Amino acid sequence: MTATPQAPTPRPAGRRAQKLDERLAGYKGVWVFVEYERGQVHPVSWELLGEGRKLADALKVELAAVLLGPPDGAVRGFCDQAIHHGADLCYLACHPVLGDYRNAPYTTVLTDLVNRYCPEILLLGATTLGRDLAGSVATTLKTGLTADCTGLAIDPENRGLAATRPTFGGSLLCTIVTLNYRPQMATIRPRVMATPVADAKRTGRVIEHAVALIEDSIITKVLEFIPDDHAAEANLPFADIIVSGGRGMKRQENFRLIQDLARVLGAEVGASRPVIQAGWVGADRQVGQSGKTVRPRLYIAAGISGAVQHRVGMDKSDVIVAINEDANAPIFDFAHYGIVGNAMTILPALTQAFTEHLRARKQAC
């Protein structure tokens, strides 16, 4: 494809206008910014392509991936992967100034792309990179941005994006719309949307975008990157099994029961906020609204009441098992399986039962 749509003037129309301004109707298509850093695509980008596909289908428009990065073969390879994950086409901008993420050159290039091709929706991951970039791009384009969303839908009446996010400390949800401004922008939390199954047979177009920037004109320089010590860090959002403990575990020593079960299952340890505040485990293990969003195959919650701020971080798990001595604890309203009982005795029994299963499995091999 070479034809470039005529860019409508990105001027917002009056807020109360009933029909979408004609200029804005020229904005077409759903875009997902694919976050690529140091040789890796952030998994949230694939999750967004899965969700973007649904939005594009509802609107009957194309889904595009946008990839910015240094001029090496790897970035190009990720265009194919983006297409396998649902994109119809990929906008690709490669340039040495885009080597490491920096706000200024990324904002310039993404803003240029939007002004040239005029998408109606632009989605980014609610990561440190995505939030940094989205805030600058939305302000430069003078359009609306909804941060940290947990749900997206198309309003069939006006083809607008309805973006849902937690509000007031997570006790309520609110849906936000962007009226007569385009593109409609949103950042979405990692692990809220399911990862689509890649289809290696899908094909699509790649549109290269020339970047006219020079390093000398960019004020901020990256001196160094200090990677986290991954050995010490929990990778909760991508764990297959999580065993979490809450205030009901009573004391730090009792958390050993959580760790024992986690070890037998090859699981990560998670926790509710009071546990973090008490210092029983590190802050990177907090699940929930102000912690991590997780979606493992199995989530075991022991001594956790199931407050909404915890729930929003874990209720997309495939299977939830709750252990609580209070039969009326809210967690039993959304867990799949429950044991009403004392976690101090149930947890060791579970560890034992899984150990026996594993022994049998090993012998069968």
Add this chain to the structure above:
Amino acid sequence: MHILVCIKQVPDSAQIRVHPVTNTIMRQGVPAIVNPYDLYALEEALRLKDRYRARVTALCMGPPQAEAALRKALAFGADEAILLTDRVFAGADTLATSYALSAAIRQVHQDLPVDLVFAGKQTIDGDTAQVGPGIAARLDMQLLTYVSKIVSLDLAAREIVVHRRSEGGVQVLKTRMPALITVLEGINEMRFASLADMFRAERHRLTTWNKDDAHIEDVTKVGLKGSPTAVSKVFAPTPTNRRAEIIETQSGQPVDLAATLVAKLLARHPDVALAINPSLELDGRSS
């Protein structure tokens, strides 16, 4: 050196309750506090003040009551405080908020050039983390978000080196002032205000600016009118129809409950069975 800190007054969200029947927010009696993340920004500015004899100006947009947040900033050691308050600012989303704040900062800058602007990582009511990047874009300042450490500051060269948290690690960035920095929680520990400072703060005459003082001529860019986004509905999370299948056995003993649960899990959820991947050689010690 002149540092400007953006602070917001917010309702203490830990104390907000939702009416169980009407699903409305019960604001009554909920105390207003300084956005906790902004205190880290203020403290970081005050540390630079102590080291480089900088001047610190606190800026807050909000209703007249937000004055309390600014008095707090003064008590901690800010030199000046500006309350940006006008009816036309009401109902602003982040785009309109960054417009008004950046207009005010431009005005402050005319009197005394601003070298650094500090903002919190995010607010606890808006929770968007967008206002900081928005102000930087409007004032054409270098933007450094999620800063976990200020490594060095060279006043002569006007250079600053920081640690910026990013996915999987820390970026060490060097930039030139003027710059806007949003700081991460835990970057510092807030000082205690001295009694003398608290008295000084009480006596201090705050600067109060309306839209004209901030030289905002185009009122379609502020408040509700200047906000591209609108809340279309507020609702409680839908209760799932699910109700946990409660595992019960005749004996009610933990061993039997556990065995029953494990058997059901493994039989009904092959994915779960496959995901079990013990990190410990099974030598019996784990039981």
